[in-house]
Amino acid sequence: MTYFAGLDVSLREISVCVIDSDGRIKARGTMPADPMAVAGWFKNRSLCPKVIVHESGQLSIWLQRGFLELGLPAVCIDARRAHKSLSGRINKSDASDAEGLAQLARTGWFTPVYIRSIEADRVRTLVAARERMIRLRKDLEGHVRGVLKTFGIRMAGVTKGGLRQNFRDQLAAAGEKDPILRTLADSFIDIHAQLCGKTAKLEKDLKAKAASHPVAKRLMTIPGVGPLVSLSFIALIEDPGRFARSSDVGAFLGLTPKRFQSGEIDWSGRISKQGDRAMRTLLVDAAATLIQNVKRFSALKSWSVRLAGRKGFRKAAVATARKIAVLMLTLWKNGTEFKPKMETNA
Numbered sequence: 001m002t003y004f005a006g007l008d009v010s011l012r013e014i015s016v017c018v019i020d021s022d023g024r025i026k027a028r029g030t031m032p033a034d035p036m037a038v039a040g041w042f043k044n045r046s047l048c049p050k051v052i053v054h055e056s057g058q059l060s061i062w063l064q065r066g067f068l069e070l071g072l073p074a075v076c077i078d079a080r081r082a083h084k085s086l087s088g089r090i091n092k093s094d095a096s097d098a099e100g101l102a103q104l105a106r107t108g109w110f111t112p113v114y115i116r117s118i119e120a121d122r123v124r125t126l127v128a129a130r131e132r133m134i135r136l137r138k139d140l141e142g143h144v145r146g147v148l149k150t151f152g153i154r155m156a157g158v159t160k161g162g163l164r165q166n167f168r169d170q171l172a173a174a175g176e177k178d179p180i181l182r183t184l185a186d187s188f189i190d191i192h193a194q195l196c197g198k199t200a201k202l203e204k205d206l207k208a209k210a211a212s213h214p215v216a217k218r219l220m221t222i223p224g225v226g227p228l229v230s231l232s233f234i235a236l237i238e239d240p241g242r243f244a245r246s247s248d249v250g251a252f253l254g255l256t257p258k259r260f261q262s263g264e265i266d267w268s269g270r271i272s273k274q275g276d277r278a279m280r281t282l283l284v285d286a287a288a289t290l291i292q293n294v295k296r297f298s299a300l301k302s303w304s305v306r307l308a309g310r311k312g313f314r315k316a317a318v319a320t321a322r323k324i325a326v327l328m329l330t331l332w333k334n335g336t337e338f339k340p341k342m343e344t345n346a
Contacts, residue, residue, distance in 0.1 A: 001021070002021045002050050003019065003048070003049040004018070004021075004049055004050060004051050004052075005018045005019075005047075005052040005102055005105065006052075006097075006101025006103070006105055007052060007074075007098060008054075008055075008095075008098040009033060009055065009059055011033060011058065012032070013030050013032065013033055014032070014033050014037070015028075015029075015098040016028065016030070017099040017101070017102045018049060019099070019102045021106065027047060028095060030094075035063055035066025035072075038063075038067070038072070039067075050105075051073055051106075052072055052075065052105070053075050053101045053102070053105040054077070054101065055079040055082050056076055060115075075112050077104070077110040078110070078111040082100075082101065082104060082110060085104060086101075116235070116236075116238050117238060124232065126202060127206065127228060127235075127278070130199060130206065131278065133195055137164075137195040140191065141167060144184070144188060147184065148171075148174055148181070151174075151178065151181065153174050155174075156170065163196045164196050167192065168192055168193060171188060206227050206231060209227075210226075210228075215230075218332075218336070218337050219233065219328050219332065221331075221338040222324060222327060222331070223290050223296055223340075224287060224290030224324065225286050225324065226286070229282045229286045232279055232282055233279065233328055236276055236279050240332045243329060247326055250322040250325055251272070252275055253274075253275045253276065253280050254271060254272045254273040254274035254276075255280060255318060255321055255322040255325065256271060256272060256322065257270065257271055283321035283325055284317050284318060284321045286321065287304065287316075288313075288317050291304045291308055291316060291320065296340065297340070300324075300327070303320075303323075304323075
């Protein structure tokens with residue numbers, strides 16, 4: 001007999017349902033949210049499902065890796081698409097969701113989710129940690145600026161990058177004027193210095209990793225693309241063979257317009273914003289750098305600047321970000337570097 005299983009995962013427990021090829025329920029149960037517990041549950045009942053389905057979520061990556069190590073035929077599926085099927089059921093419960101997932105496993109009506117390697121997630125963790133450090137630093141600086149304005153102190157601008165010593169010097173000077181501000185300065189100066197130092201250390205490590213990565217070095221030949229963009233793109237995609245066409249990566253990153261078509265109605269809206277938000281943000285930043293800061297001329301920059309003149313900077317930045325993503329995947333697949341194509345006047 002062929003069996004199919006569905007797992008409804010929460011942070012503490014997993015609800016499981018096993019059905020046969022005719023859709024009849026053969027077993028139900030719950031166990032701790034741990035791959036070993038799931039494997040033991042199936043082993044104790046002498047059940048060997050053909051497919052075990054669970055939705056993408058907070059624990060899905062860890063669970064999927066554990067299932068594969070234990071030899072279980074598990075598949076992580078897209079939770080958003082699975083929700084469309086599960087929401088049609090009358091009763092909503094963990095057991096009901098597990099049964100619905102088992103039925104999806106039986107029919108094959110699901111979309112598998114690609115699970116990245118541990119090394120790829122390590123790189124993404126470093127990039128995310130740097131982004132969080134920068135956000136904390138900006139929050140601290142904004143708070144201090146707002147407080148000092150109450151006392152009539154307007155801080156001057158701070159040079160971007162580096163350890164931003166000028167900000168701490170201004171805060172220390174403000175502390176000399178009032179004992180309360182002195183307490184504020186004593187508390188925040190050390191914290192600000194540590195945030196800047198740790199951020200600089202993370203950036204240094206990421207730059208060194210990109211400099212030693214052969215694919216990242218090739219991707220960084222694209223104007224506007226730096227170590228963070230190249231490493232994040234490599235860690236997110238990991239296998240360029242996942243995309244039959246390089247142009248598909250734009251939709252994967254949520255950089256293509258949404259479309260609604262029904263009968264005589266057919267319109268395209270703003271970009272879908274599906275996929276990885278952090279990668280999309282980095283690509284838009286790279287596009288903005290290309291349009292505004294890159295001095296080296298190329299057909300890519302010329303196209304971006306002309307588009308900005310016609311459609312506005314924001315739309316041009318998004319379109320350029322999509323073009324950069326497609327170009328990065330193309331260079332990755334071809335094993336080539338970016339060579340500026342100079343435009344000629346007819």
